[in-house]
Amino acid sequence: MSDRRRKVLFITFDQWRGDALGVLGGTPAKTPTIDQLVADSTVFRRHFTCSAPCGPSRATLLTGRYPFVHRSVRNGTPLDARFSNLALEARRAGVEPVLFGYTDTALDPRAAIPGDPRLKSYESPLEGFTLGVGMFSETDVTAWAAHLRKQGHSLPDDHIAITYGMGAQRPERSFQRKPAFYAAEDSDTAFTADRVIDYIHVNQKREWLIHASFLRPHPPLTAPAPYNEMIDSAAVPVPPRASTRAEEAAAHPFMGYWLDKVQADPNFFQPGFAVNQRSDAELRDAAAVYYGLLAECDTQLARILAALEESGQLDDTLIVLTADHGEMLGSHWMWGKGGFYDASNHIPLIIRDPERPGGGRHVTCFTESVDIAPTILGWLGAETPLDWDGRTLAPWLSWAASPCEITSFAWREAAFWEFDFREVATGAAQRALGLTPDQCVLNVWREERWKLVWFAALPPLLFDLKQDPNETVNLAERPEHAATLASLLGKLLSRRMIHAERTLTNTQLTPRGVARYQGPRE
Numbered sequence: 203m204s205d206r207r208r209k210v211l212f213i214t215f216d217q218w219r220g221d222a223l224g225v226l227g228g229t230p231a232k233t234p235t236i237d238q239l240v241a242d243s244t245v246f247r248r249h250f251t252c253s254a255p256c257g258p259s260r261a262t263l264l265t266g267r268y269p270f271v272h273r274s275v276r277n278g279t280p281l282d283a284r285f286s287n288l289a290l291e292a293r294r295a296g297v298e299p300v301l302f303g304y305t306d307t308a309l310d311p312r313a314a315i316p317g318d319p320r321l322k323s324y325e326s327p328l329e330g331f332t333l334g335v336g337m338f339s340e341t342d343v344t345a346w347a348a349h350l351r352k353q354g355h356s357l358p359d360d361h362i363a364i365t366y367g368m369g370a371q372r373p374e375r376s377f378q379r380k381p382a383f384y385a386a387e388d389s390d391t392a393f394t395a396d397r398v399i400d401y402i403h404v405n406q407k408r409e410w411l412i413h414a415s416f417l418r419p420h421p422p423l424t425a426p427a428p429y430n431e432m433i434d435s436a437a438v439p440v441p442p443r444a445s446t447r448a449e450e451a452a453a454h455p456f457m458g459y460w461l462d463k464v465q466a467d468p469n470f471f472q473p474g475f476a477v478n479q480r481s482d483a484e485l486r487d488a489a490a491v492y493y494g495l496l497a498e499c500d501t502q503l504a505r506i507l508a509a510l511e512e513s514g515q516l517d518d519t520l521i522v523l524t525a526d527h528g529e530m531l532g533s534h535w536m537w538g539k540g541g542f543y544d545a546s547n548h549i550p551l552i553i554r555d556p557e558r559p560g561g562g563r564h565v566t567c568f569t570e571s572v573d574i575a576p577t578i579l580g581w582l583g584a585e586t587p588l589d590w591d592g593r594t595l596a597p598w599l600s601w602a603a604s605p606c607e608i609t610s611f612a613w614r615e616a617a618f619w620e621f622d623f624r625e626v627a628t629g630a631a632q633r634a635l636g637l638t639p640d641q642c643v644l645n646v647w648r649e650e651r652w653k654l655v656w657f658a659a660l661p662p663l664l665f666d667l668k669q670d671p672n673e674t675v676n677l678a679e680r681p682e683h684a685a686t687l688a689s690l691l692g693k694l695l696s697r698r699m700i701h702a703e704r705t706l707t708n709t710q711l712t713p714r715g716v717a718r719y720q721g722p723r724e
Contacts, residue, residue: 210581218525256306265285403512567598
C-alpha cells in the first residue's frame, strides 16, 4: 500500500432491507453495481442493526455502543455529549472525517446555549464530522434546493415537500407512480453523489474518511424517471402477513398499537395518504417504487466507484456499504421500521478491503451494526475505545468461504437488538398500552433457530425460525417451550450484563498504582 493508504468510503443507504440485493435473488432488486462489489468483497449475510429508527440506529452505528449504553433511543432523544464516536476517533488517528448527507443526531441540550435552533430538530450532524454537504434538515437542504432552482424549478417553501418530489403538484386520491418533478441527474441521490465525487477527485493526496449517508430508498416513495417505472409491480413478492390487519393486530398488544401508529401516518408514501388507506395494488406499486429508488442508489454508487478508480484511489480505500435499518415493506401489514421483526433489523453489509480484494466471501455468522466503527478504526490503525461494544470484522475479511466453521477465535452466537417505543412528547404509546415511558422497550435475542422478544412490561414472544421463518406463531406461552425461553432469556441477560458501560470498571487503584484490564469482554 502507498502512503495514501488511510482512506475509507463508508456508505449507508437509508431503510435498505437485508434481502434487497439482486445477487441474492428472490426480490425484484436491480443492483448490478452492488452485485459486482459483492463479487470483489466480503458480504455478511446475517448482519443486523442493533436499533431503529434512523436516529437510534445511527447513534449505535457511529458510536459502536448498544442503545442500552448510549441511550439515544428515539428520534429526537439527545446523544450524550460525553460519548466519543467514529468521527472523533478518526480525528485522533489523524484522518479527517467528512459527512455527505446526515446522521439524524439529536444534540445534547446541555452542550447548547439557550435558544439554539438545533434544539428544535433531531437532524444535527454528529460531533466530529466536517460537513461536506448536508441534506434534509431545514438548513441543510439549502444546497440541493439551490441546485434545483438553478435548473429552473419552482420549489415549495417546505423543505420536506421538496424531498417528496411533488413540486407544485397537488396530491392525488391514490398512490401515484408519476416521476418526481426533477430529472434523475438532479435528484437528492445524484446531488449527494456529485459532492462525494468532487471531494474524491480534489483530495487524492489526502487521507480521508468519507461518510456518504443517502436518504434513499427511504420514503417518500417518489422517484425520478426512469426509476419510478423501472420495476414491474407484478414482480414484487407478496409479503408474509396474517389474513387480515385485525388478525395481525390481535397477535400481541404491541402490534395492536404499532399497526395503528405506523399505518395512520398521513404522509408515508406521498403527501396526504396513510398506509391503511391504500389498496393492495397501490401497495405493490409503492414497493416497486422502493426498489426503483434502490436501483437509483446503485447507479450513483457506480459513479462513485468509477471516480475512485479513475483517480487511482480504489486500491487505497476501504469500502463499507450498509444501511441504518431495514424496511418492513408490507410484512405483517407493516411499513417502515421499528418493532422486533427481522425485516426491520436485518440489513446488508458489504466490505471491500483493498488489501484482500476478490473472493466473494459470504459470512453467515451473526454480525451487528456496532461492529462497523471498530472495523473502520482498526483499518485506520486506531484503537477502539475501551467502552465500545462492537468488535472488528477484520478476521472475516481474510478467511475463505465458510468462516463460521473456523474455531481459532470465538464469535457471537446470536444477534441482539433493542427497540424503544416511548413517545415522550405525545405520550401516545404510554396511554395506548398503559405503560410508563421506561416500560416502553423490547429486546431481541436472535439465534439461527430461536428468536426471543422480551418486553419490559408486556408478554414475551418466542419464534422457532426453523419451523416458522416468517415469525407467525408465538410459542412463549406453551409449556413445552418453557426451558427454551428461559435459556434464551439467560443469554440475553448475560449479553446486557457483559456489555455494561466499563470506561473505569476495569480500573483499580492499588498500592502499586493504577491497574487496568483492556482486553475483550468475552
